[in-house]
Amino acid sequence: MSARSNVPIEGSFQLIGGKFDKAGEASTSLKKKLTEMGLNVEIVRRASIATFEAEINVIIYAAAGWLRYYITDDTLRIVIEDMGPGIENIELAMQEGYSTAPEWARAMGWGAGMGLPNMKKNSDKFKIDSVVGEGTTVEMIINL
Amino acid sequence: MILGKISEILEAAVVTNPGNLDKDIKWAFSTDLLSNVLFYFIPDSLLLTGLIHPQVVRAAEVANIDGIVFVQGKKPEAETIALANEKKITLLVTPFCMYTASGKLYQAGLEGFPEL
Ligand SMILES: Nc1ncnc2c1ncn2[C@@H]1O[C@H](COP(=O)(O)OP(=O)(O)O)[C@@H](O)[C@H]1O
Numbered sequence: 001m002s003a004r005s006n007v008p009i010e011g012s013f014q015l016i017g018g019k020f021d022k023a024g025e026a027s028t029s030l031k032k033k034l035t036e037m038g039l040n041v042e043i044v045r046r047a048s049i050a051t052f053e054a055e056i057n058v059i060i061y062a063a064a065g066w067l068r069y070y071i072t073d074d075t076l077r078i079v080i081e082d083m084g085p086g087i088e089n090i091e092l093a094m095q096e097g098y099s100t101a102p103e104w105a106r107a108m109g110w111g112a113g114m115g116l117p118n119m120k121k122n123s124d125k126f127k128i129d130s131v132v133g134e135g136t137t138v139e140m141i142i143n144l
Numbered sequence: 145m146i147l148g149k150i151s152e153i154l155e156a157a158v159v160t161n162p163g164n165l166d167k168d169i170k171w172a173f174s175t176d177l178l179s180n181v182l183f184y185f186i187p188d189s190l191l192l193t194g195l196i197h198p199q200v201v202r203a204a205e206v207a208n209i210d211g212i213v214f215v216q217g218k219k220p221e222a223e224t225i226a227l228a229n230e231k232k233i234t235l236l237v238t239p240f241c242m243y244t245a246s247g248k249l250y251q252a253g254l255e256g257f258p259e260l
């Protein structure tokens with residue numbers, strides 16, 4: 001084990017659908033935490049960008065969710081789980097530019113259809129599971 | 145190009161962090177799509193946008209953007225200003241529209257993001 005820690009570090013944030021006044025708070029708090037831990041800026045940047053997009057998706061599409069992170073000596077694992085409508089066609093949702101964002105979210109500048117592709121781009125391992133009518137879970141692993 | 149020069153060219157009002165006006169900016173980017181801000185991340189950069197709500201500042205923070213120019217004289221929301229103060233991001237308001245503001249900066253030598 002490195003000097004960083006002997007115990008895995010973990011934490012979580014609750015996300016509430018439609019609650020845009022807090023949108024991005026979980027990701028920016030995580031960014032701050034990772035920076036304070038002394039992680040490399042490139043890692044912090046990738047993690048916070050990927051988390052930000054995932055957080056926004058929960059707020060736009062789902063009723064509620066959780067963002068959880070687990071840090072060990074060699075990986076940062078981020079899991080975003082929501083209770084929401086789920087995704088019918090994941091392959092389609094993963095395409096750049098595909099978006100079903102509602103008008104109110106577009107008016108705020110979201111809905112470019114770049115969120116999921118950008119999460120994948122910024123993680124070393126990316127997994128998405130979804131059950132229509134139940135919810136979606138995104139898991140991202142970034143190697144430290 | 146330093147932020148002070150940018151604000152001069154854009155005849156802009158400095159809303160937050162006037163202490164940061166000597167910060168050197170290498171690239172600029174104009175968009176009203178926040179995912180584009182996150183996708184085409186480049187350091188030492190400036191964002192020109194018509195969006196004035198606090199998520200612009202959060203997206204800028206995550207993307208390490210140093211300054212945000214609000215076009216067409218749009219005044220940022222109070223919460224946007226408070227957040228920018230906290231995050232030490234400089235906010236400018238220009239009377240020019242996005243096209244004109246971008247054109248003026250480009251003409252003065254500030255380049256757009258390189259092709260990725
Ligand atoms: N958590 C989620 N719950 C339900 N649908 C989702 C979720 N995340 C993404 N989607 C679906 O996938 C599409 C693409 O998502 P994304 O790439 O983030 O782009 P955008 O959010 O800009 O539309 C969304 O428009 C939506 O249809």
Ligand SMILES: [Mg+2]
Binds near residue numbers: 116
């Ligand atoms: Mg999205």
